[in-house]
Amino acid sequence: MDWSDSPEQANFRQEVRAFIQAKLPDPYKPKAGEATGEGEGFAGGWQADRKSTDPKRVATASQWATALADKGWIAPAWPKEYGGAGLSTVEQFIYNQEMAEAAAPSVGGMGVSMLGPTLIVHGSEEQKKEHLSRILSGEVAWAQGYSEPGAGSDLASLQTRAVRDGDEFVINGQKIWTSGAHFADWLFALVRTDPQAPKHRGISFMIMDIKTPGLSVRPLINMGWEHGFNETFFEDVRVPAKNLIGEENRGWYVGMTLLDFERSGIAGAVSYRRGMGEMKEFLGGKGKSFQRQDWNTTRLELADRAIETEVLFNFAFRIVSIQNRGLVPNYEASVNKTFGSELHQRLSRTQSKAWGLYANVWDRTSKYAPMGAAHIHDYVGSVPHSIFSGSNEIQRNVIATRGLGLPRG
Amino acid sequence: MDLGLNEQQELLKNSAREFLENECPETHVREMEEDEKGYSPVLWQKMAEQGWHGLLVPEQYGGAGFDFVDQMVLVEELGRALVPGPYMSSVFGGAVPILEAGSDAQKQEFLPKIAAGELIFTLALTEPSARFDESGIQAKATVSGNDVTINGTKLFVPDAHVADYLIVAARTAKGVTLAIVPTKQDGVKTTVLQTIARDKQCEVVLNGAKGQLLGADGAGWAALAPVIQKYTVAECAYLVGLAQMDFEIAVDYAKERVQFGRPIGSFQAIQHKCADMVTDVDGSRFIMYKAAWSISAGQPAAETSIAVNMAKAWCSEATRRVVAHGQQIHGGIGFTKDYKIQLFYRRQKRAELAFGDADFHRELVAQQLGL
Ligand SMILES: Cc1cc2nc3c(=O)[nH]c(=O)nc-3n(C[C@H](O)[C@H](O)[C@H](O)COP(=O)(O)OP(=O)(O)OC[C@H]3O[C@@H](n4cnc5c(N)ncnc54)[C@H](O)[C@@H]3O)c2cc1C
Ligand SMILES: Cc1cc2nc3c(=O)[nH]c(=O)nc-3n(C[C@H](O)[C@H](O)[C@H](O)COP(=O)(O)OP(=O)(O)OC[C@H]3O[C@@H](n4cnc5c(N)ncnc54)[C@H](O)[C@@H]3O)c2cc1C
Numbered sequence: 001m002d003w004s005d006s007p008e009q010a011n012f013r014q015e016v017r018a019f020i021q022a023k024l025p026d027p028y029k030p031k032a033g034e035a036t037g038e039g040e041g042f043a044g045g046w047q048a049d050r051k052s053t054d055p056k057r058v059a060t061a062s063q064w065a066t067a068l069a070d071k072g073w074i075a076p077a078w079p080k081e082y083g084g085a086g087l088s089t090v091e092q093f094i095y096n097q098e099m100a101e102a103a104a105p106s107v108g109g110m111g112v113s114m115l116g117p118t119l120i121v122h123g124s125e126e127q128k129k130e131h132l133s134r135i136l137s138g139e140v141a142w143a144q145g146y147s148e149p150g151a152g153s154d155l156a157s158l159q160t161r162a163v164r165d166g167d168e169f170v171i172n173g174q175k176i177w178t179s180g181a182h183f184a185d186w187l188f189a190l191v192r193t194d195p196q197a198p199k200h201r202g203i204s205f206m207i208m209d210i211k212t213p214g215l216s217v218r219p220l221i222n223m224g225w226e227h228g229f230n231e232t233f234f235e236d237v238r239v240p241a242k243n244l245i246g247e248e249n250r251g252w253y254v255g256m257t258l259l260d261f262e263r264s265g266i267a268g269a270v271s272y273r274r275g276m277g278e279m280k281e282f283l284g285g286k287g288k289s290f291q292r293q294d295w296n297t298t299r300l301e302l303a304d305r306a307i308e309t310e311v312l313f314n315f316a317f318r319i320v321s322i323q324n325r326g327l328v329p330n331y332e333a334s335v336n337k338t339f340g341s342e343l344h345q346r347l348s349r350t351q352s353k354a355w356g357l358y359a360n361v362w363d364r365t366s367k368y369a370p371m372g373a374a375h376i377h378d379y380v381g382s383v384p385h386s387i388f389s390g391s392n393e394i395q396r397n398v399i400a401t402r403g404l405g406l407p408r409g
Numbered sequence: 410m411d412l413g414l415n416e417q418q419e420l421l422k423n424s425a426r427e428f429l430e431n432e433c434p435e436t437h438v439r440e441m442e443e444d445e446k447g448y449s450p451v452l453w454q455k456m457a458e459q460g461w462h463g464l465l466v467p468e469q470y471g472g473a474g475f476d477f478v479d480q481m482v483l484v485e486e487l488g489r490a491l492v493p494g495p496y497m498s499s500v501f502g503g504a505v506p507i508l509e510a511g512s513d514a515q516k517q518e519f520l521p522k523i524a525a526g527e528l529i530f531t532l533a534l535t536e537p538s539a540r541f542d543e544s545g546i547q548a549k550a551t552v553s554g555n556d557v558t559i560n561g562t563k564l565f566v567p568d569a570h571v572a573d574y575l576i577v578a579a580r581t582a583k584g585v586t587l588a589i590v591p592t593k594q595d596g597v598k599t600t601v602l603q604t605i606a607r608d609k610q611c612e613v614v615l616n617g618a619k620g621q622l623l624g625a626d627g628a629g630w631a632a633l634a635p636v637i638q639k640y641t642v643a644e645c646a647y648l649v650g651l652a653q654m655d656f657e658i659a660v661d662y663a664k665e666r667v668q669f670g671r672p673i674g675s676f677q678a679i680q681h682k683c684a685d686m687v688t689d690v691d692g693s694r695f696i697m698y699k700a701a702w703s704i705s706a707g708q709p710a711a712e713t714s715i716a717v718n719m720a721k722a723w724c725s726e727a728t729r730r731v732v733a734h735g736q737q738i739h740g741g742i743g744f745t746k747d748y749k750i751q752l753f754y755r756r757q758k759r760a761e762l763a764f765g766d767a768d769f770h771r772e773l774v775a776q777q778l779g780l
Contacts (some may be wrong), residue, residue: 217534303775307719314695321412400680
């Protein structure tokens with residue numbers, strides 16, 4: 001057992017740090033005594049900046065994307081032959097950890113994390129050629145159209161229909177919760193191509209330009225009054241058959257593919273620890289007047305959150321050690337997801353509670369907003385973390401049945 | 410960066426598990442609950458032959474010279490099997506303080522015998538104030554040359570009734586001082602308490618008890634710091650093993666117990682408890698090993714200190730959640746004396762309290778974080 005870096009790991013960590021130090025644009029650097037914020041939120045980050053109306057934000061996003069692209073680090077997990085960095089899982093872990101330490105936004109969104117890996121495994125040479133380089137250059141952003149009003153956790157019950165017509169598919173139906181579709185250029189979606197087949201076997205994986213006629217994206221405003229996700233409607237949307245990825249009716253399995261990704265969720269642990277540090281610094285300085293009278297209970301709650309963050313760090317380290325030994329995590333990734341998301345919710349509750357009545361203030365610019373109202377925003381923003389990427393109930397089902405071998409209900 | 414066991418540790422774990430499955434079955438644990446001594450000298454000797462008592466002791470003093478992480482691998486197995494007796498007392502309350510504070514002569518005299526299982530030691534630390542800090546040490550001692558005379562009452566001293574020696578913390582004009590005190594003398598009176606875990610914790614009344622100085626006069630509290638750290642982490646390791654077994658028993662039961670025509674383990678209410686149990690057990694294991702690694706790798710003192718406090722704060726509560734779920738999953742049968750799950754529930758409480766529960770350690774964490 002060893003929590004420290006090997007010499008090679010320490011070297012690589014140093015390389016990542018030096019790169020960030022030299023290349024991360026100033027507007028992305030955390031400011032002393034301020035909350036770094038949620039950064040990677042569904043409505044924020046690189047996707048939002050590159051389509052911003054503020055030319056400074058656009059310039060910052062492109063400066064950072066170019067720096068990463070020059071270094072070959074936009075897609076750390078992709079094999080080198082496809083323009084990725086070909087990093088080992090441990091290197092990806094260190095990369096993700098250091099990027100999170102610096103609160104550096106990742107570039108490439110779902111194109112890098114989801115579509116690219118799927119194309120690399122299932123795409124034709126032509127499809128790879130057309131799309132991978134445009135993800136790496138930051139030219140094209142992608143959105144994910146899986147969920148439907150009637151197909152959430154039970155995703156395989158999806159109904160959006162695609163019917164073959166010559167060398168096109170005609171798509172009708174509706175997707176929902178499509179994050180960032182209003183910033184995206186392309187969409188990857190699961191659609192039903194064989195309604196007669198058993199539900200997992202009649203689904204196909206398709207990609208399409210988001211501006212295809214008949215495809216419309218309508219905003220959904222979330223409970224934090226932000227526009228992060230959307231409804232996506234399909235009315236006789238004609239998609240060329242060459243946009244089918246993998247075999248027809250095998251889309252469920254195509255959609256489940258991922259490369260040898262580091263899946264520890266280390267970034268969460270890092271940001272929780274950093275957030276507690278920032279809060280302490282603020283309380284010790286300009287935020288002193290915000291500290292509630294009966295501070296001791298909150299103080300001990302914060303200590304608990306710090307301990308739980310340590311537990312989450314260890315869970316993240318465990319995943320990467322399993323991967324580094326050439327094994328595949330089983331129930332462990334689900335443990336990280338449930339524990340991490342619930343800790344996130346507890347932490348935002350504790351942190352906002354520390355401000356007493358001031359936790360009411362939502363306006364980030366108000367003089368009455370401690371740390372730019374970051375914690376109360378996080379209190380709302382952390383709500384869906386136990387819902388998306390497989391709800392925590394589903395994750396617990398997975399731990400119990402796949403991990404512990406309990407009989408399915 | 411690696412959170413797995415190495416080959417030697419795997420070997421130690423597997424051989425300990427096999428040994429204890431044979432030598433320390435549930436029947437033995439139950440027998441010892443009713444036994445006056447609370448342990449079997451036969452098993453004690455066999456454990457010594459395995460080299461367990463001297464695992465941490467350097468080879469020059471008759472031990473095996475393993476490191477602290479290896480030692481925790483073994484303690485996890487002892488917790489899993491609920492091994493009764495003075496193992497923890499003798500190793501962490503005897504060998505460790507002598508290693509930390511003893512003169513070479515004391516090490517020569519005592520360590521080989523502890524390693525061989527010939528001598529039993531225990532640490533007489535807490536008093537009726539039940540405090541774990543320096544101010545809790547109120548027993549009075551006078552020092553003359555190498556001799557120490559002690560007056561006072563020590564409480565919750567494990568296994569004092571079978572120990573050959575106590576390591577006593579008492580207060581002289583110079584501060585907290587440690588002494589090695591033989592139990593077989595008129596000045597030492599031991600009374601066994603009846604406890605929830607049916608282990609043997611004692612009141613020890615020291616009335617002019619004579620002993621020899623361990624370390625310098627007044628240097629006792631500083632010498633105890635690493636001892637308390639190691640003992641605390643060892644209690645965490647014991648809890649990890651105990652909770653792991655409790656969880657395994659509960660999952661097995663949930664697979665077999667049928668109600669409403671199906672195994673209760675197919676109900677989500679039970680499944681989700683099991684998922685939370687594995688999360689708590691695994692979380693406990695790694696935070697404990699992080700602290701153990703911190704000690705054995707000689708991480709900076711401040712980091713080791715907070716790692717130990719975090720480990721005990723977390724393990725104390727997480728394992729309590731585990732054994733509570735373990736009881737609930739068993740329904741009525743879990744509440745009977747005959748069924749095994751309650752053995753774990755009762756023993757969890759002892760180790761939760763030992764060297765401070767979560768409230769105690771959480772406060773120390775808050776202080777060290779500067780909160
Ligand atoms: C902020 C946000 C962003 C999202 N972004 C995207 C996106 O970009 N693209 C996309 O396709 N989707 C996206 N989603 C959708 C997300 O994947 C779904 O919300 C998720 O799969 C849950 O589906 P649902 O909302 O329909 O809830 P439901 O499935 O209806 O679940 C409701 C409740 O019932 C529970 N439940 C359901 N089934 C079970 C079961 N078998 N056992 C026990 N409990 C159960 C759930 O855990 C939950 O608590 C996003 C969601 C959110 C909140
Ligand atoms: C102290 C004590 C006194 C008692 N006194 C009496 C008495 O005087 N007379 C008498 O007749 N009985 C008595 N009982 C029995 C009591 O009613 C039963 O223990 C109780 O009905 C539970 O049944 P069980 O013990 O067989 O547990 P089980 O039914 O086997 O349950 C085991 C676990 O599975 C869970 N479980 C079972 N079914 C489901 C489900 N559908 N969904 C989710 N979870 C489920 C349970 O909640 C429990 O956690 C007593 C029990 C105790 C502990």
